[in-house]
Amino acid sequence: MRRAGLIVVALLLVAILGLLSPPGRRAIDTARLMVALAGSPAPAAVRSMTYGGGRADLHGERGPVLVLLPGAAIAGKDDPRLVRFAAALVGAGWRVMVPDLAGAKALTLSAADAAEVAEAVRRAPGNKVALAAISYAAVPAVLAGLEPDVAAKVAVMVAVGPPYDARRVIGFFTTGFWRGKRLEPNAYGKWVFVLSNARRLTDSGDRILLEAVARRRMADLGAAIGDLTGRLGPQGRAVMALLDNADPARVPELIDGLPPGIGDEISRLDLAARDLSGFAPEVLVIHGSDDRIVPVGEGEALAAAVPRGRLYRLGNLAHADLTASGLADAATLGRAVYRLLEWRDRMG
Incomplete structure (x- = not known):
């Protein structure tokens, strides 16, 4: 009996030590972030910051910085979904900088948005940042990342539902056809x-x-x-x-x-016409097979076009709403979150 008791204690110690190890802590933080994304994360402290000709909201008070770019939405940095996403990331140990991108908010999308993104990255606190882009924002994010000084500062980029081939996407939303389907x-x-x-x-x-x-x-x-x-x-x-x-x-x-x-x-704005073979940051592409704004093949193409692209394909994802539906999708999204948290620990 005594031996059995010692074995149980030893197993408990191993489990506790495992949870206290960096992989164990990341696993816990991954689960917490997934729960927060699916629910209502605790509000984070927010303060305004200005830089040059730009301004942003900075969510959270400590941790490495993640620059979060809103997609084409009139509410811009104040979009409730984006604010909820930022709060969830703060709960996972990030400070989240959300720039006020004039073009995305006014729905006047252009390659000039890349200059705004690049300046936000340059002015973000810290020597290294993560960069997360929602939908269309992935295009100026990638274009900004082609600038040497921006590429040197961005450790990892997350692209959610990104376009890649501009002409192909236009063909899809006008005719409904994409690659013959x-x-x-x-x-x-x-x-x-x-x-x-x-x-x-x-x-x-x-x-x-x-x-x-x-x-x-x-x-x-x-x-x-x-x-x-x-x-x-x-x-x-x-x-x-x-x-x-x-x-x-x-x-x-x-x-x-x-x-x-x-x-x-x-x-x-056509990333397919760009040479991305020298794109330096790792790119985590998250895309849903059911996306009817930007087909999932666009995300697949972007992940394949950059040297360090990783594709996380979900069955169901409402374009830019990071809420997994079902166990398989939760597992896929969880792998993407875990990989992002590995970068958090490297940067922290």
């Missing part, structure tokens, strides 16, 4: 595209009309727009021809037929 796209991406690009038209009348079309449809996807589109000139009609097209074979010619300002910006 028909899916049902979420129309939000289409109207963000219109609102973002209307300002690039040189015809001011078409610019105003297209912005009105986009805002009306974003408020009500079934709203009538004929009173607006019927007044469009050549530039606006070229945009609507792409949006109304249902034939994937016509997408390349319709993109090439867009007004130059729009076509040029598409090229600048």
